[in-house]
Amino acid sequence: MAARWHACVDIGGTKVAVSLADATADPSGPPLLHHRLSEPTVKSGPPEALSLQVLRLIDAACAGAGGTGAQVAAVGVSSCGPFVKPQGLIELAAPNICAGLGARSAGQPNDWTSLPMQAPLEDAFPLVRIENDCLAALRAERRWGALQGLDHCAYVTWSTGIGTGLCVDGHLLQGKNGNAGHAGHMFVSDDESALCGCGNVGDVEALVSGSAIARRFGLDAATLMAAARAGDTLALQQVDALCRVLGRALYNLVVTLDLQRISIGGSVFLRQQDLLLPRLRAQITGRLASLTDGFELVAAGLGDSVADCAAAALVV
């Protein structure tokens, strides 16, 4: 059967989404993704459960489009990290999925420390590319979004977790195991009231991620932001405090890497950018002019589709 599609897989701490791009599509513009399916990320069962979920969703998307998985030419997987390669093949060791990494006390229903992904997908498809979700989103934003033409830039997601993809001197940073960009695990304050899925206490992700907001304040991010908008003083203080923490992390990236622009996406941020963007910028603007002059903090140019386009950027 002739190859018809690229399968684009976005694995996050909350949901897994699969969509299809036509294998013959023009690669110069953002891909037209179709037959998208999304489910809550599987977090129980054997460690193979997540890759089985991905395989099932790809087959279902192809069936929805009137075909089969055999018509998939390539699979791009954009996933939260970090990754490990215990057998030379990529497995996910993501604190937002694998409770065995330290978050048992946060009530995740598994004791996983890593999840096979490259091996089961390569058994099923001729070409598989798996990359950190923020690095893949950085590719998408540089190709089709808010980071076009920039050699010194980063993509940051403010979602279930906090992640970054980094580009300096036109080079996408990979690091010794391809895990560069886990700046969500930076420490930027002394607040030790929150446990991260990675086992640390008080890192950025522990304090401000979507799952952290729910754990710390007992309500989801959207509800907190709505209360702040409605004039609730405590909620507004909490939003200010969240933006102080993430804004300091962004500032740390600017002075460490001398960036031109950071684009931000993720479900927590994109729904509330008018509230959050000025507060994040306030942590950067006016500080250490030789590093911050000429720097811009912007919303993801690809908006809500940045995560799907991230997966597509790996194969289209």
Place this chain on the structure above:
Amino acid sequence: MAARWHACVDIGGTKVAVSLADATADPSGPPLLHHRLSEPTVKSGPPEALSLQVLRLIDAACAGAGGTGAQVAAVGVSSCGPFVKPQGLIELAAPNICAGLGARSAGQPNDWTSLPMQAPLEDAFPLVRIENDCLAALRAERRWGALQGLDHCAYVTWSTGIGTGLCVDGHLLQGKNGNAGHAGHMFVSDDESALCGCGNVGDVEALVSGSAIARRFGLDAATLMAAARAGDTLALQQVDALCRVLGRALYNLVVTLDLQRISIGGSVFLRQQDLLLPRLRAQITGRLASLTDGFELVAAGLGDSVADCAAAALVV
């Protein structure tokens, strides 16, 4: 007159050092530097004062070696940063020298915001290379020191200021204005008791640099460390607190860049490495295994000569 020497210039917040390397020396090993002269960094007079000091020291070193400045083939300048290029040529905008950047209240005797360096040196010598001191030291450590053969590594100085040079995927990070590596200006805690030369309150350099130790505790770093060694409980708590701050900054670099090794130099660190190294390592070891497993924190392989070798690495 035939070219006989490379002039190697180290500009720091406390001293300026000039030494000579023979232009015909074997570049495979660390250079044999000779006729070294060192003076306190000039911090008063017109903004040209510092470049005049450098020119005078180069001439004096050549005279000491029985020649003249006309016999210098190339000048390598390893300087604390950041740099700016208001006229397209490098000027120094270093918070540890230029009090006009924010540190007036710290009592520096000038209102400089930047100092010309590239233009006056290029007027005097046929070839001039000026680079951030930690980036130059990173080159030296990768070539002759503790970072040989490593593609994911950093050099960190703990001296009058705090600086870093960063290498990821074999690429030395430069950034939009060549100022990548100013990670000493990261925020890693909520301590707002100390003002940095850059104008910020409570960044890493404000809390732990050599000049910060003197300002905050009223005694120099060596005296503080000696008291800690002698069992002074308060001094030991202060040393622990310093190492917590700098160690968190190092951890932030490891998770952001997925590094294999960091080597540390600088006058504060190198004289006290047996006291400081275990305390710094304690902030990294055992955290987020997928990033820190296989990572090493070590003392600069070039030891006390790392700063001079840094300048040499630019021209030898």
